[in-house]
Amino acid sequence: MEPLANGNSTVATATTASPTATSLPSLHAGVPSSKLSQLTDSLKLEHQFLRVPFEHYKKTIRANHRAVEKEVSAVMSGLSDAADLSQDDAVQHLNSLVSRLQGLKRKLEDGSRAEHLQAQRCRARLDHLESADADNISEWNNTRLKRILVDYMLRMSYYDTATKLAETSSIQDLVDIEIFYEAKKVIDALQNKEVAPALAWCAENKSRLKKAKSKFEFQLRLQEFIELVRSDNNVRAVMYARKYLAPWAATYMKELQKVFATLAFTSNTGCEIYKVLFEPKQWDYLMDQFKQEFCRLYGMTMEPLLNIYLQAGLSALKTPFCYEDDCTKEDPLSQESFRKLAMPLPFSKQHHSKLVCYITKDLMDTENPPLVLPNGYVYSTKALEEMATNNNGKITCPRTGLVYNYTEVTKAYIS
Amino acid sequence: MELKTVRDAFDRVAKKQKLSASKYQQVIDQVGDEIKQAMTDIQSADPPSSIDHKSVITNLKRKLDTIIPQEQLEKSQKELNTNLSQYPKILGKFLDTDISKAYRNVDFDLHIVNQIIISQLYHEGLFDVADILINEAQEPEIISLRCHFVEMHQILKALKARNLEPALSWVSANRHKLKQSGSNLEFDLRRLQFLELFQKGNQSDAINFAKTYLSPFASNYRNEFLKLMGCLLWPGKLQTSPYSDLLLPAKWEDLIKEFTMQFCSLIGASSKNPLSVTIEAGAQGLPTLLKLANIMAVKKQEWAAMKQLPVAVELGSEFQFHSVFVCPVSRDQSSDDNPPMLLPCGHVLCNQSITKLSKNNTRMFKCPYCPFEAWVAQCRQLCF
Numbered sequence: 001m002e003p004l005a006n007g008n009s010t011v012a013t014a015t016t017a018s019p020t021a022t023s024l025p026s027l028h029a030g031v032p033s034s035k036l037s038q039l040t041d042s043l044k045l046e047h048q049f050l051r052v053p054f055e056h057y058k059k060t061i062r063a064n065h066r067a068v069e070k071e072v073s074a075v076m077s078g079l080s081d082a083a084d085l086s087q088d089d090a091v092q093h094l095n096s097l098v099s100r101l102q103g104l105k106r107k108l109e110d111g112s113r114a115e116h117l118q119a120q121r122c123r124a125r126l127d128h129l130e131s132a133d134a135d136n137i138s139e140w141n142n143t144r145l146k147r148i149l150v151d152y153m154l155r156m157s158y159y160d161t162a163t164k165l166a167e168t169s170s171i172q173d174l175v176d177i178e179i180f181y182e183a184k185k186v187i188d189a190l191q192n193k194e195v196a197p198a199l200a201w202c203a204e205n206k207s208r209l210k211k212a213k214s215k216f217e218f219q220l221r222l223q224e225f226i227e228l229v230r231s232d233n234n235v236r237a238v239m240y241a242r243k244y245l246a247p248w249a250a251t252y253m254k255e256l257q258k259v260f261a262t263l264a265f266t267s268n269t270g271c272e273i274y275k276v277l278f279e280p281k282q283w284d285y286l287m288d289q290f291k292q293e294f295c296r297l298y299g300m301t302m303e304p305l306l307n308i309y310l311q312a313g314l315s316a317l318k319t320p321f322c323y324e325d326d327c328t329k330e331d332p333l334s335q336e337s338f339r340k341l342a343m344p345l346p347f348s349k350q351h352h353s354k355l356v357c358y359i360t361k362d363l364m365d366t367e368n369p370p371l372v373l374p375n376g377y378v379y380s381t382k383a384l385e386e387m388a389t390n391n392n393g394k395i396t397c398p399r400t401g402l403v404y405n406y407t408e409v410t411k412a413y414i415s
Numbered sequence: 416m417e418l419k420t421v422r423d424a425f426d427r428v429a430k431k432q433k434l435s436a437s438k439y440q441q442v443i444d445q446v447g448d449e450i451k452q453a454m455t456d457i458q459s460a461d462p463p464s465s466i467d468h469k470s471v472i473t474n475l476k477r478k479l480d481t482i483i484p485q486e487q488l489e490k491s492q493k494e495l496n497t498n499l500s501q502y503p504k505i506l507g508k509f510l511d512t513d514i515s516k517a518y519r520n521v522d523f524d525l526h527i528v529n530q531i532i533i534s535q536l537y538h539e540g541l542f543d544v545a546d547i548l549i550n551e552a553q554e555p556e557i558i559s560l561r562c563h564f565v566e567m568h569q570i571l572k573a574l575k576a577r578n579l580e581p582a583l584s585w586v587s588a589n590r591h592k593l594k595q596s597g598s599n600l601e602f603d604l605r606r607l608q609f610l611e612l613f614q615k616g617n618q619s620d621a622i623n624f625a626k627t628y629l630s631p632f633a634s635n636y637r638n639e640f641l642k643l644m645g646c647l648l649w650p651g652k653l654q655t656s657p658y659s660d661l662l663l664p665a666k667w668e669d670l671i672k673e674f675t676m677q678f679c680s681l682i683g684a685s686s687k688n689p690l691s692v693t694i695e696a697g698a699q700g701l702p703t704l705l706k707l708a709n710i711m712a713v714k715k716q717e718w719a720a721m722k723q724l725p726v727a728v729e730l731g732s733e734f735q736f737h738s739v740f741v742c743p744v745s746r747d748q749s750s751d752d753n754p755p756m757l758l759p760c761g762h763v764l765c766n767q768s769i770t771k772l773s774k775n776n777t778r779m780f781k782c783p784y785c786p787f788e789a790w791v792a793q794c795r796q797l798c799f
Contacts, residue, residue, distance in 0.1 A: 041702040047510040161548040301515040313697030316728040321737035331736035332689035344521040355738040415743045
């Protein structure tokens, strides 16, 4: 079957390659309405693309604002102190306040540079979405694939790959590498069983985490408590609990009680309920939890974009025919790896017949209607006409090898 | 276009941010200046005892309390805050806030996904990126595939620089297989080589070249061959000849495409990368799937157990790899158990529909689409 399948694909190129330059404009004139609406629909999927850099921008603005508020009020209260000093000391104190203000100014300049860069990034994203149109669609789609891949790599913590891919494709402004580096610090620390950076991150984003009713900080505190119990430091564990766990008691009483019971059971307990609390997988769990909180805070999807698009694409492409032996190589589902991924997904559904010519792979529609050979095999008019002109009106069925006259074919009407 | 609304909203945020940033600068400068002024007042008092530094500072403090436009700062900050919280709302209005709603919670095998990505990077010629990924994800290299694609990209690079040699030597190494698949690639390459040579102006070289390399194609590519020979009549002015279309740069692009196809087909790969095909199909299908997910959420239906999507996801014709026949009567997709049948009038229905119409093959039935009547025995099974 192999040489035949190859033969077919060449016929396909021979027919599609010839009319290139001349037929392109007319093709464009016919396509836009449906293609463009499809394009606008797919732009609507780009929420994360616009939202993430904006959240970053917002964060910088807020941080700058807080710095100003803090410093200015510190200077103001510093003034009151100066009044109680001797004259020389007072002057010196005033001088230190002035240099403090200058420091703030420098800091603000850095801050507004960051703000400016981030605003630019937000604009670059809007520009990129606006740049998509029918003429550059394949290039644009290619960039989208690269963006989606970079997102996947960042979420999987493949930072070097992400950076390299973004560099080689010059899409640094279209991906969120810096933002993920912020997560990297926390993730690396959690991998080393350290909670401090994660707690610092929680403090930094306190109000937003609280708004989202996040439990993450509580879970970190529980883990620290468990670690104290593990090291038999019971007194400190109790002190720790008083200080850091008690405030959560109202909301998470049950969990708190459970964790507290470990004081009695200790780390080498055989009791299942408490044993799991000491297992190393708790740290993996914290890491997953952090990734989720992090994505939520920045308005990212919970799943990598790649998985979402890939799954949707596989569902849309999956038909029972994909699993047959003669499935064309051009179908992604002809490949074992794609088939495996598509396994748990539903088949696509069609409301209307869509027939593809076995020989040319062209759609058989009213312009290129299907023709039936006496053996019941169906091919497109274009393919059979070409075969007939090249072979003195004879047609060879590529799948059975039977030879017919072109006059023997009949039309089929597909509605 | 709604993107414009989004952009306007963003511009408002950026404007307010600039405004409040410059206000900060102003306030800081003002406070600094006032303090400096107070310092000079204290220091320049003559004699020093003539001025009470405490009262200067108290005055300064009173003054700063009035000039620091505390409320003003807060006001501009408030306006900025409104805009800051408005922008995400506008984004949410025009875009799908969470496309993972359409995601069914089935875990993809990480290893398979990584292997697919590595193949994709090879296919695109991004070998250095692939190598870093292999290292970072600790995936095995796909050595044979890498070798193939390295070769392909080397030849492509040469072709883009209008160097045909590597492509020609690949073709001659694979002549047998290419012939089996009925490829025109070798002739296309030789034709371009001939034209390049002829364009350079050395006619006898071109004729000698044609004798050695083109004549073997004369019988199989008669028309094309004659055209090339015709070119010889227009030395130096091929551009204005009837054969000028042979010189279009598009010919090179076509050749590159054709070569990629042939190369991929010989190594058993698809010419368009399967990952990009799937992702593109996903981008076209996601809007429909999202709508479906929303409806399913309202109806509280579980779609994890579904065998087939309840709606049709319309994809462009480039994603149509298989013939799908849907019976116009029953709306069922044809299958091995329920094949499409051709009626003598030329209309096509599914076998089950025909059985029903003919009351279990017991009588003649009328075609639902024309006045023709037929027996089941007159219908023929079709194979698309």
